[in-house]
Amino acid sequence: NLMSPGKEEISYIFEGDPIDTFVALVGVQDKDSGLNGEIVCKLHGHGHFKLQKTYENNYLILTNATLDREKRSEYSLTIIAEDKGTPSLSTVKHFTVQINDINDNPPHFQRSRYEFAISENNSPGAYITTVTATDPDLGENGQVTYTILESFILGSSITTYVTIDPSNG
Known part of the structure; x- marks a missing residue:
């Protein structure tokens, strides 16, 4: 009756994707006839998503907000499918939505x-001395490279006097 519970589904979207971004397609079926075969689906979890x-009997899970991976990297959603029979029968399907990183944060110096x-x-x-900066993005998006801005002291490039290690400041 209704959806097959099966294993939990995992979907991936990027942080910063616009509202109404497609997350997953959910299909439900009920072989009963009449009200026993009519299905209503509801999404429980977060206001960040909608059904x-x-x-x-096909439903889209869509984003209802722009998501930020640095604030939250994963969401757990539950879909409840219920028929209109008496007594009503229902089933539950769980979804995990993982938010992929984009390069949306600049590095910040500790001082x-x-x-x-x-x-x-x-x-x-x-x-x-050593200068230190961090970037909350993941992987390559969060790697920090250090350089000295070009400037001159008494007509000579500042890099004549000081250098910086590009990988660790």
Whole structure:
């Protein structure tokens, strides 16, 4: 009767996708006739998603909000399908929606300003300090690369005087 419970379904969407982004198609069936075969589906879980009937007993799960993976990376949804018979029979299907990352966050330095004193006539290559920045995005989207903006001191490029390790600051 109704949906086959089966295993939990997993869908993947990207953070930042617009409202009404397709998440999954749900098909339900009931071989009974009359009111016993008429089905109503409801979505329980979060206001971030909605259920839209398409044709016959097929429903779309769509986003109802723009989602941010850094706030929440996974949602658990439950669909309840119920016939109109007396007594009414129902079944439940569970969905997991995983939110994929996009590069939507800039890196942030741990401090807003770095100040330090160095002694005069340092040896070339002497360690001065380390700057640190982090990016909440995942994988390559969250990798930080360090560079020194081009500027000049007494007509010479600043990189004549200081360098930075591009991978660790």
